[in-house]
Amino acid sequence: MPVEEFVAGWISGALGLVLGYPFDTVKGQREPSLPASSVLPTQVRLQTQTTYRGIVDCMVKTYRHESLLGFFKGMSFPIASIAVVNSVLFGIYSNTLLALTATSHQERRAQPPSYAHIFMAGCTGGFLQAYFLAPFDLIKVRLQNQTEPRAKPGSPPPRYRGPVHCAASIFQEEGPRGLFRGAWALTLRDTPTMGIYFITYECLCHQSTPEGQNPSSATVLVAGGFAGITSWVTATPLDVIKSRMQMAGLNQRAHRGVLDCIVSSARQEGLGVFFRGLTINSARAFPVNAVTFLSYEYLLHLWQ
Numbered sequence: 622m623p624v625e626e627f628v629a630g631w632i633s634g635a636l637g638l639v640l641g642y643p644f645d646t647v648k649g650q651r652e653p654s655l656p657a658s659s660v661l662p663t664q665v666r667l668q669t670q671t672t673y674r675g676i677v678d679c680m681v682k683t684y685r686h687e688s689l690l691g692f693f694k695g696m697s698f699p700i701a702s703i704a705v706v707n708s709v710l711f712g713i714y715s716n717t718l719l720a721l722t723a724t725s726h727q728e729r730r731a732q733p734p735s736y737a738h739i740f741m742a743g744c745t746g747g748f749l750q751a752y753f754l755a756p757f758d759l760i761k762v763r764l765q766n767q768t769e770p771r772a773k774p775g776s777p778p779p780r781y782r783g784p785v786h787c788a789a790s791i792f793q794e795e796g797p798r799g800l801f802r803g804a805w806a807l808t809l810r811d812t813p814t815m816g817i818y819f820i821t822y823e824c825l826c827h828q829s830t831p832e833g834q835n836p837s838s839a840t841v842l843v844a845g846g847f848a849g850i851t852s853w854v855t856a857t858p859l860d861v862i863k864s865r866m867q868m869a870g871l872n873q874r875a876h877r878g879v880l881d882c883i884v885s886s887a888r889q890e891g892l893g894v895f896f897r898g899l900t901i902n903s904a905r906a907f908p909v910n911a912v913t914f915l916s917y918e919y920l921l922h923l924w925q
């Protein structure tokens with residue numbers, strides 16, 4: 622099993638993550654609509670409550686309340702973790718294609734796989750990476766949803782002191798299964814959308830590149846960016862549900878399951894709730910995935 626795709630996936634995932642993290646934090650931010658007395662340290666943010674006036678309002682309040690650091694809260698942890706997850710995604714995708722088509726990454730330029738094979742390989746990568754992503758994503762969401770300014774006198778202490786303390790608290794309070802809270806929604810979100818992710822990328826590259834040649838850097842950037850947008854647009858509804866499942870039990874009503882969360886969210890806030898964060902998801906997705914795919918292709922080209 623060629624390992625260079627895993628290594629290239631790791632490095633490209635880390636690069637994409639740093640670029641996109643401030644967007645991700647704002648997506649997850651919302652002023653608590655609950656009375657102060659009832660708001661726990663882990664205040665819920667954008668995708669799970671109802672009151673900020675919009676993304677700019679979120680960004681202004683985050684900067685004013687928490688300075689620039691507020692946009693990078695909890696990033697130290699995902700750098701290693703999301704990079705590993707991206708490594709699994711790209712490594713499994715490429716090696717599943719190798720198993721389905723008996724062609725290596727380089728050979729696929731001359732012998733492009735079918736879109737069915739690309740979709741199947743993308744879904745396989747999405748399904749398996751979700752298992753690795755779940756605990757890390759839960760910790761990231763819990764940390765991002767803490768709005769207290771760092772160590773300002775008089776401010777309530779945040780519930781979690783950092784990623785390790787967050788993981789230990791969840792493990793202690795909810796057991797090992799607690800670290801996989803929202804994992805089912807995450808798997809449902811990522812499996813089909815990763816198929817869409819890779820189909821979009823490969824289709825746009827194939828349409829814009831002469832037969833048998835490698836796509837140009839500009840093609841890879843644009844194709845990667847649109848692949849990110851397409852996959853996040855289709856993933857946003859379940860992304861909202863996933864976030865709610867992850868915050869359930871803290872200051873959100875615990876749900877009996879994904880379906881219960883979907884029905885209760887729609888009933889209480891209307892169908893528009895499933896598209897909360899869509900704009901910021903899309904704005905973030907283009908640069909993040911453009912850089913992810915460009916660095917991935919560059920590294921594989923360097924090593925092959």
Ligand SMILES: CN(C)C(=N)NCCC[C@H](N)C(=O)O
Pocket residue numbers: 634637707810811814815818849852853856906909910
């Ligand atoms: C949940 N969906 C839609 C995706 N993860 N799509 C693929 C993009 C992955 C990339 N690391 C990113 O964070 O944008």
